[in-house]
Amino acid sequence: MTRLCDMARVLRSKNSGPFEVTLDILLPDEASYLRVLHSGLLTKENVAALYHVPESWICTLATMDAAYGIKITMLRSISSGTVGDRDVYGAQQIAPLMNLMIP
């Protein structure tokens, strides 16, 4: 078992427009990319549970083989930069994924 944080080359969050936050997981090579994909842990259901949001808020879960990358995009409960928002750029929302243990 390895923490996702220790496997990934890039593990980040960022706004994709002011109403969504997108999570990027970029792995260093094909082997680690396939290992994460085949773990079956990165499902909409699991990500929704980790972020305490309804599954319907996860609008995209997609991969790009050429980049060894996985992308998850979810709705924001409050849009960027208005009353109640805590992270205008959405750049500090990756922590719940970091400790995911990959077999």
Added chain:
Amino acid sequence: MVTTILSPCGILGYGFPEASLQKAMAQKPDAIIVDAGSTDAGPHKLGAGVAIVSRQAAGIDLKRLMTAAREAGIPLIIGSAGGSGARKHTLWTMDIIEDIAHEMNWQARVAVIYADIPIDAVRRARDEGRIEKMSPNVPDLTDEALAQTHGIVAQMGVEPILRALKEKPDIIVCGRAYDPAPFAAFGILRGHDPALCQHLGKILECGALCAEPGTTKDVMLGRLDDTGFEVWPADDSRRCTLTSVAAHTFYEKDHPTMLHGPGVRLDLSQCRFTQVSEGRIRVTGSRMLDTPYTIKLEGARLAAYRTFVLAGIRDPLLIACMDEVEREVVRSVDAYYGGLPAEVQINFYHYGKDAVMGSLEPTPVAGHEIGLMFEVIASTQEMANAVCASVRSTYLHYGYPGRKSTAGNLAFPFAPSDVPFGPVYAFSVYHLMHVDDPLAFFPMEIKEVGV
């Protein structure tokens, strides 16, 4: 036919090394193109009509780019002037360009493209069913929301920029534009495949972010030919790699291989990335799919006024019960005002516990010290100031059960402690509008500036 484009940085005014610019200019680019726009910093820039970067920073970058473009006899194109690209931001950019042209003793021909959309046109499109939300959590486009919105801009596609390029100006200043559009328009003008032009634009609009190490503050080059394009950083200390270029489309986009823009649905799932030399990557296989022509509307409204306080808490007895203390403070302030108006909000943020993620925080555990920020949100600044002062004094002196540190509960780093923030904005418009004519809402003017 090859076309080389120089992108100096990710946002005009972020700066770039002079050595990189000189190295890149030595490779004889056909145009210098720079994006100035972003909604990253929230709705305030658009709502308040202010720029992302300072006038000084925009001026420094513009002077260097105008000098380089003039010496080489190539066009300079600026996308999303002033950040938000509304008329006010566009005129702000024009004003800086005019000053620099005078200073350079240069009579420059500038094409300006505005991107402001009349509220009436948006209302009509809504009534005709030509408006859709960008995501389900975007607010409804009600008459009330439209009336409160401080002007609407739309991201232009390549068509208005192509029209400007045909006038052969020295400089093009675009109002709000789809970030890749200024790059793509130049490639299309020169006869290259629009799909490749759009993909190259998507990469170049961020400066050297697709290189390793990546940064928005350095110069990138892109070269289109008949079957693909190549990208490489100007500075030798960076290089493009297969994965850095492939992964670039991940950045701040909702999908890694499907990009949407005005009249654009770009499919990158069949792309091939090959290394042509150290640090230089060739891309082929970008494809354009059919899509209805839509423009993305952006608008902001004034939501409220805010006053806030920063303070530290180091008393473990208080840290252990601060949620309860805060409930009592709010109750006491509410009673003092005989019941606060419903729109008044008092919010507490505990840095060191869960301030960044709120209810999403997986480990909401306090350490030995708390960075406390509280804010009062109200319909006027005066009301926000008044209530915030009451919250601050009540919190400071609140006598919770078991309290031993009886002289005060909060360590203020500043005097005065209360900071009137001013207006808070919200994105009230973030919708797609279907249009028949890609040029209709983006009027162009040709201006002679400088001497």
